[in-house]
Amino acid sequence: RKPGAVRFNGGMNYRHAYHAGNFADVMKHTALVAVLLHLRKKQAPFAVIDTHAGRGLYDLSGTEAGKTGEARQGIASLGDAPAGNEVLQTYLDTARSFGSATYPGSPLIAARLLRPQDRLVAIEKHPEECEALTTALKPFHKTRAVCADGYERLAALLPPPERRGAILIDPPFEAPDEFAQMADALGNALRRFATGIYLLWFPIKTKSDADALSGEVLARGATKLLRLQLDVGASAEGRLTQTGLLIVNPPYGFDAQMREALSALAAPLGRGRPAQWSVEWLAGEG
Ligand code: SAM
DSSP: OBTTBOSOSTTOSOOGGGTTTSHHHHHHHHHHHHHHHHHTTSSSOOEEEESSOOOSEEETTSHHHHHHOTTTTTGGGOOOOOTTOHHHHHHHHHHHTTOTTEEEOHHHHHHHHOOTTOEEEEEEOSHHHHHHHHHHHTTSTTEEEEESOHHHHHHHTOSOTTSOEEEEEOOOOOSTTHHHHHHHHHHHHHHHOTTOEEEEEEEOSSHHHHHHHHHHHHHTTOSSEEEEEEEOBOOSTTOOOEEEEEEESOOTTHHHHHHHHHHHHHHHHOBSSOOEEEEEEEESOO
8 A cells, every 4th residue: 555545535545744845845835935935025915725735744753754754855855955046945944944853734834934914724624634734823823724625615715805826736636536626626716816826736647647637727727827847766666756736827937936946956856866857838938
């Protein structure tokens, strides 16, 4: 059995603790930080919605993380950010601010980067994970954990009254139809909030999965779409080695920032060779 994904049970077997801080988290969270830094450039408030938030804080010295060792080849393998790289510096400072044995998931990274006028809604369906998330978010002003189905709740939260915001859709991909659910949720969301910045995480098991999802997202009305891909090379025990992120309405300059970040991450994240990566416009360049 693969840790973190046992048998399909309505998406309720997955535990992010097995994967927290791995190469996929590093790329996803670096991109999230780049988007949040962009939103912070204007005084006007923004909202962040995390539809599949997880438990918020992960113990890297715990049994789950120890079993896979994924964080050791992810966050723990990174050195300092290159001088002047604000995105990587902010990601590393934020991730490390919880201590070297604890990794913050997306809701905690967002919570740390909110200003007093901004707001986070973090949705998590698994009751135990959501209870932990509720506790982890307690110290943070203007954050809310919602124990519910992220796809169902998303529509009701859009458009946010702030009319500015980022939405992260990061499901466990245990369900055979997760790609279709994700594309449907994005289509509904875009009808309500066309100018939102959407980050959609996906695993790359075959090239056709990534292309099919990208095609569905374009068919659902995305007019500005960027795709990031990262391949770290050799796999231990058949674990995931390639990951992708689709960004709908990426902010100005985000593509260049991610090229810089990924080129700095390629050596530490690569296994036996530098990681291979790409940043590619699928619609509406710039
Ligand atoms: N976004 C988190 C991060 O970056 O730190 C990681 C999330 S993890 C990949 C996916 C989470 O989605 C799991 O905690 C799982 O329990 C939860 N989940 C599964 N199905 C869900 C649903 N329909 N709605 C909300 N959460 C769900």
